[in-house]
Amino acid sequence: MSQRTAHRTTRIAACSAIAAAVAIAACTFQLPGKADLPEGSVLLQLTPAGEFRPNDGRELEPGSWRIDAASAQGVIQRFKARGKPAVIDYEHQTLHKEKNGLPAPAAGFMRDLRWVDGQGLFAVADLTARARDLIAAGEYLYFSPVFEYDEKTGTVRAICMGALTNDPGISGMQPLSLVAAASAAFLPQPPQEPSVNPLLKALLAALGLPDNTTEDAAITALKDLGPLNKLKARDTAALTALQLGADATAETVIAACTSLRTAQAAAPDPAKYVPIESVTALQGQIAALTARQLDADLEAQIKPALADGRLLPALEGWARDLGKKDMAALTAYLGAAKPIAALTGTQTGGKPPVATATGDQQLSAEELAVCSAMGISPEAYRKAGASIATGAAA
Template identity: 55%
Template sequence: MNKTPLRAAIALAACSFDLQAPAEGNVITLQVTPAGQFKPRDGREMKVPAWNIDAALATAVVQRFDAKKTPPVLDYEHQTLWKEENGQPAPAAGFFRSLEWRDGEGLFAQVELTARAKQYITDGEYRYFSPVFMFDPVTGDVLDIQMGALTNNPAIDGMQALSERAAATFQLSIDPPNEEPLVNPLLLAVLAALGLAETTTEEQAIAALTAHTTDLVSLRKQLGLDDTAACSAMVAACTGLKAKAATATDPSKSVPVAVVEELKGEIAALTARLGERDQQDLEGEISAALSDGRLHKSQEQWAHDLGKANRASLSAYLSTVKPIAALSGSQTGGEPPVKDEKTGLNADELAVCTAMGITAEAFKAAKEV
């Protein structure tokens, strides 16, 4: 970013200094500033209490001067600043060759004059030197020497207009060698917050800030927050959404509740039908065994209980037991059977007892149940 414009301002110093004609040659020594704090002598309103320069500041000013490829110009009556408006030429009266700091006195310049400028000074036609310098608008510290002019009216009318013209002419550009650029700390913080480099231009920074503001308005709306909600509130809302998303069920791996309930109902109905069918099969198997003599009537309940508890065991038993003819039909041809006087059982019943290995008493007890 063109950073210096945010921390620098132009001054056309009405605190001009007397000119002394060079003793020999064309090089003249000019006092550019006094030492310490100083103000314009025309009493104009300033945005700083005073301008200021000391040895440390002067060292930086000299370094900046030495780094320039084109030496600053010395002209007449600041015509360099007026030429675009009045259309008149702006001839040079000389060029700055070097700067030096003199303790207790101020900043001085060595200027090589043109022959005409030297003659003007020698003849007393020009009596004052007026510098143009850049300064920090917060502290008033002198930052850089831009140019200077020969003048006979140090307290120039329209000085403020000249200052603005100078600012436009020099674009307040400065590139100090071997030191950090003078940048407003607040601007640096804004650039960092926007993720922009320090070399970002002012126009780019404004565009990015405008876009960022628009994004924040949209983000607040999406999060259901008030238009004035702080960034901390937006962060909290985003954190909550992230936590909710982390615990949410993946739709691709889940089944709607309605589908699950429907399946549970169908499974229950199918289970009931299978149970009914199994019961029917059990009843049929027991009935068949009673009919063909594999089971006695007294064994019916036992068969039911075993079949419900372990159907496979009942089926295995019925597959191995031999049918007893006496249990499957009548051996008397339809006539009442003759009972044994001793046991009270007829021949068929006694045959069953023998086949099953039970006593007559057990048999009669089972019949009576």
């Protein structure tokens, strides 16, 4: 595995050990060439100001790393809170030692962090004599900081450590120089109150920014006004729809929306409910249709039964009442009844009855029906009747 490949693998492994929303980046910056280095502390640039990107092909979700004066103060405070200096080693061996088992000697230590407007974040560092000799001999040309950053925004969050390396990692970074920490030309001067004209101060206040906001931060805020204007237009449309004035407070808007939701919840859904008058009329129509259908069904059952003798005329009223209550029972009764032939025709075939030789009258239709039901002939019925009459006379 090449030196660069091993270096990137270590950075990826280090990233996986950090919380999900935080990543670690190791980047390199050029050191001075063969030159005498001053004794004592040196000032090492850790990051440039604003946005900066890797040049080793890695893809960043936010597109670039970034740091400004405001976020740098958070980095500096976290560095001070750790309570111990950050190590500077060779080729990030501190990150590799668990895998390769080799020692990770220190090349120096970062004692403090400083922000320099327009230049970026710097470390006040002490280098070992060996590290100074290697740099002076040209064996190391770059300094590589290792820092945590937010994976979603790319904002630098904390400085972890650094290394002397020959694997550059930042695109477009100017060569850095090691200078004495006591050199006032490179150290940040005591903060002074910036001079801000009233118009710019009012503009920053309207954007919700402090007076000491950097130019880059102010420009970024102005670019964000597009979505803000869209939100204002949406707010105006909402106020108009709710019939509220432009001076309506948030509480008033919330109350109006709550009232509207309550009214909508109380109103019946026309897709689920119909007027009671329509339901009543429909019920009446259904009842009338049902009655007509029942009458038609009764006629279809009773009329043929009367015609073929399965139902006597005297039982018609009873049959109709039964059918209205239980059509199935009426149907079953008429289905089991036997037709009475005497009720479907006449024994004389439509001819007038002929008197018998004995002078007796012909039987009536009812008597003929009885004969048919009992299976006896009219003569036998007459004889039986005569015998009954003789017995009664005796």
